[in-house]
Amino acid sequence: MNSAEGIVCAFQKSIEDIEAPARTDNDILNIIGLGLIEAVQALYPGTDEAFCDILSERYRHHYVENNTIESHMFDGAESLLQELNERDYLLALATGKARRGLKRVFEDTGMDKYFHSSRCADECFSKPHPQMVEELMDQFGCTPDRTLMIGDTEYDLQMAKNAGAHGLGVSYGVHGLERLQQCEPLDCVHSLEELTRWLRQNA
16 A cells, blocks of 8 residues: 555644654655664664664654545555455564554455555564564464565565565566666566566466
């Protein structure tokens, strides 16, 4: 789903709330995928724990409790998830969102019915650390060579690489093709339709 606009808006409102030095929308797009504390530290290097806590609290308020921007599923996304379930694939989410934020997304979309498990950034080390993928592989008894991480950021694909799993980049999300390719994924696709065809041919 396309959640970038909501994340950028929530960060900008949070920065304004605490009168922190301004950051551009592109600055914020660059840190999407990281855990919240790691994202704040990337936006404001060298800041102390108190600053990170205050900005993080405001972000949670705007993203979870006060978000007026809906995140929409890409056209065809739900039918692809349904198809993969029917083919008996185990589907999991490894996300930079906190559990509270993921719960809100699930409540808004009803997409939790398609996923067998999930890991969030407040439960594990932030991407690109491999912990989220490693825990999910352990839970399912799945080896790295049979695990595919589909991601739209370099943090997703580097996490997969760090876990010894395969990565598949999607360039229609946050990071561009060149950044994704630097992580040496199996391939990169440029639309959800192309992703669907790739999975039918290769998965």
